[in-house]
Amino acid sequence: MSVNTWLMTILLGCLAVPAWANTFQTPMGDSEWRVEGSIFECRMTHDIPFYGSGVFYKGAGEPAVFSLKASTPRFKSGKASLHSEAPVWKPGGRNINLGYVSVQQGKDPVTLGESRAERVLAELLSGQKVVFTRKPWYGAESSSRVALSSENFARAYRQYVGCLAELLPVNFDQIARTAIYFPSGRDELRPTELRKLENIAIYVKADPSVESFYIDGHTDGVGGRGDNLELSKQRAEMVANVLRSKGIPDEQISVRWHGERYPVATNRTRVGRAQNRRVTIRLEKGAPQVPDLARNE
Incomplete structure (x- = not known):
């Protein structure tokens, strides 16, 4: 030109x-x-x-x-x-x-x-x-x-x-409060729920400021109270074991189980019961602080 x-x-x-x-x-x-x-x-x-x-x-x-x-x-x-x-x-x-x-x-x-x-x-x-x-x-x-x-x-x-x-698949806000859902009457983990646990482990390995994991097991209202308490324990322990297998230190994990005591939805519908069959994971940064209800019910 x-x-x-x-x-x-x-x-x-x-x-x-x-x-x-x-x-x-x-x-x-x-x-x-x-x-x-x-x-x-x-x-x-x-x-x-x-x-x-x-x-x-x-x-x-x-x-x-x-x-x-x-x-x-x-x-x-x-x-x-x-x-x-x-x-x-x-x-x-x-x-x-x-x-x-x-x-x-x-x-x-x-x-x-x-x-x-x-x-x-x-x-x-x-x-x-x-x-x-x-x-x-x-x-x-x-x-x-x-x-x-x-x-x-x-x-x-x-x-x-x-x-x-190179970005992580999730950020802290997305995993700080996570619910893992279960099929009725069983303690098996679906692939979608395993993926949630995998994302938690990936993030925590990259962010050492996460120091505490509070895991709470819950069931729906179907079945006897004693059976539900045991089932919620099995579910909570299963989730904790998966996190341990992925490198989360045992001393950072607190596990509790509550049976059917704390529903988040009605047990009268199929959708509500599915929401209640859950294990919740709460992540905390900084020094571990044991909450007031840190006991098995």
């Missing part, structure tokens, strides 16, 4: 942007994407001069999201247009309308769910620039445009994908 053609391409690119639009974007040649992560979360950040940043984020066990972070509130609440543009160094490219997104006035104006965030990722990976356009909150006639540059994106994206591959 000749110098004159290159200059004309840049000029046409500038003319394609409405004169009334105030654009926040990284100058050509200065664009960077930073990747930070661990087994608990992954983050890919793009700094936008005089505006703030755009952030792709995924926590362990959570859907991925994209957020605009403003150093000072700029957008007015409402709807912002979202579209991708061909950069000036790609003559003949086309702009793509990606619809509208919700905006909240403040320093966290835009958050996109997993599907929209993936679409933005795809546009950037294809070399497009992604732009949010919305009028500012302070009543100016000119709209503001916030642009994400695709320059140097692909390299950071590879690092981000690598981080995603």
Whole structure:
């Protein structure tokens, strides 16, 4: 491409942007994407001069999201247009309308769910620039445009994908209170319930701050009280043994059993009884604290 053609391409690119639009974007040649992560979360950040940043984020066990972070509130609440543009160094490219997104006035104006965030990722990976356009909150006639540059994106994206591959399958909030359900009258563990225990073990091995496991066995109201107490004990001990087999220290585990005494649903329906046939697991961080009811009933 000749110098004159290159200059004309840049000029046409500038003319394609409405004169009334105030654009926040990284100058050509200065664009960077930073990747930070661990087994608990992954983050890919793009700094936008005089505006703030755009952030792709995924926590362990959570859907991925994209957020605009403003150093000072700029957008007015409402709807912002979202579209991708061909950069000036790609003559003949086309702009793509990606619809509208919700905006909240403040320093966290835009958050996109997993599907929209993936679409933005795809546009950037294809070399497009992604732009949010919305009028500012302070009543100016000119709209503001916030642009994400695709320059140097692909390299950071590879690092981000690598981080995603190492994320734990769950986070602490998802396993801190877990219920393991059982078939009627039996103490066998279904594959879905074994998977819950596997996820607990995987997380705890990565987070040494989890120090206490309180395991409580329960039954539905079918059968005699003595039989139910014994069955709840068998279920609780089975769950505890599975966790021990996966490396959880025995001294961190407290096991109790209650029979039919503490239902969480009615025993008059099949669905209610299924909810009552359970072993609950409560995880605590920090020094172990024995609760007031830490005794077998």
